[in-house]
Amino acid sequence: MQDPLTWHWQPFGASALLLEVHPVGQLANRAVLALAEHVRATAPVGLIAAVPAINSLLLTFEPLVLTSAALQAWLEPLLASVPPAPAEPLHIHELPVNYGGAAGPDLVAVAEALALTPHEVIDLHTSVTYRVMMLGFAPGFPYLGPLPAALHLPRRATPRNAVPAGSVAIAAGMTGIYPTCLPGGWHLIGRTPVTLFDPHGDPPALLAPGDGVRFVAC
Template sequence: MTWSMQPLGEGALLLECTPVDTLTNRLMLALADQVTALDLPGIEVALPAWSSLLVLFDPLCLTRTRLEAVLTALVREVEPAPARPARVVDIQVRYGGEDGPDLPEVAARLGLSEAEVIALHTSQIYRVMMIGFAPGFPYLGPLPAALDLPRRSTPRTAVPAGSVAIAAGMTGIYPDRLPGGWHLIGRTEAQMFDPLRDPPTLVVPGDGVRFNAEAQGRRGAEGGE
């Protein structure tokens, strides 16, 4: 693995790692926990992403040189976060129909039935790799290989809140009405982001997410009422 660090203004330091894969993500999660646990005045927050870690700090209490030295030492010793998430959040999903308008096209392009797409999507626990794009939007992976599709060639200008989507080896949930280019296969009533909640996001990096198909979604995918 290759590590690099660069400043982002006076009070932020970005640590990046390659390659971009699930092991790197587990290292970022573990490193974020270690930085958060440090008894080091000046560190404000450690925000993990797929293959990077953003550390915000107070330059009046902690110099960038000191922080770089601390992070370098942690990187040498860090062990990946456990492969199995400690917390799993269940998400109820209505698949197909108006809630998942792309499900028929997804199934056709993959050579599967709609019921098979649903069965594959609900067959495993996904890891929250990162929260990004919009507050509360979880990047969940890895997606089963049989469901791998690139993003839509033409993004939508507005995707309904709660839409469950897949693209580029990942699945995600739109927390609000937003533009987006992922394939919409279902929808949930789960509130992914609430600024008055602590934490405001329903899931955090490192959590697990398990999708459960509501009975109505299954009947719709099988051609029933």
């Protein structure tokens, strides 16, 4: 049985409040996502944004309209009353992935490090539905979890200066997709042709926190 969730908050500058929930895990992430959605839907006057991360929620506000103390008083009953998001994501994206070769230059090395074959790595990676736990690092970059335990590896010892857009990667118990050409230290096992981020789109990011993702080998 998982320990009950506990919330802590602290000022984050003069116009923001940072909430953190522990223990870190899937339930904590679901609680953060549900609270963020509820806060956006019922926001008091003066609240500017609610930005979820894996186990935290950053709330920005206009201090001349909404004080930190008033925001905390409004939030406190919500922490116990808002249930976590459903265990199964409601909106699931299926993304095609070309694994290995030029699209996934680290696949063979990953398989060797894990004492698996490349096909076993692919089978494991495509075997589960991942949750978008947060967007971060760069616009539209999804942190997806949980990654099957058999695929857990630390980040690469030496990051790359440029990772192609669409690269599907794993590191530190998570999988992610590089939305644009970026530097990065995750292990590249494949690439999707799907556009993850379009600055002119509405919304610009294809994936949102709380969405589900399934990878399909092609």
